[in-house]
C-alpha cells in the first residue's frame with residue numbers, strides 16, 4: 001500500500017478519528033479535574049511550532065511522544081490563531097522514556113510524573 005501523498009492527506013485527515021476508533025467516543029467518561037491540570041512539558045512553547053504551522057498549513061499533525069500534551073495544545077492554538085481547520089493525532093505509550101525511569105536528583109520529578117502504581121505508569125489516566 002502506498003503512503004498518501006500530501007495532497008491526499010486533507011481528505012483522509014477529516015476521517016482519522018473515525019478510521020482509528022470506529023465511532024467510539026474516546027473522551028466519553030473522562031472526568032477531567034481542572035484543579036489537577038499539569039501542563040509540564042519539554043520545549044512545548046517554542047515558536048518553531050507556530051512558525052512551521054503558518055508556513056506548512058498542515059491539515060494533519062502527528063505528534064509522536066506527546067507526554068502531557070502541552071506541545072499539542074500549543075500547536076492546536078496556533079492552528080486556531082491562523083484560522084486553520086486541522087487535526088492533531090497524539091501518539092504515546094504513556095509509559096515514559098528511559099530518562100523518566102532513570103531520573104535522579106533534580107529531575108526526580110520526571111519519574112514521579114509517571115504516577116507508578118503497582119509497577120505500571122498511570123500517566124494516561126491523570127486528569
Ligand SMILES: C[S@@+](CC[C@H](N)C(=O)[O-])C[C@H]1O[C@@H](n2cnc3c(N)ncnc32)[C@H](O)[C@@H]1O
Nearest residue numbers: 041042044065066067071092093094095096097
Ligand atoms: C520528552 S517526552 C515528550 C514531550 C512532549 N512532546 C511535550 O510537549 O512536552 C517523550 C515522550 O515520548 C514517549 N515515548 C517514548 N517512547 C515512545 C514510543 N516508542 N512510542 C511512543 N511514545 C514514546 C514517552 O512516553 C514520553 O511521553
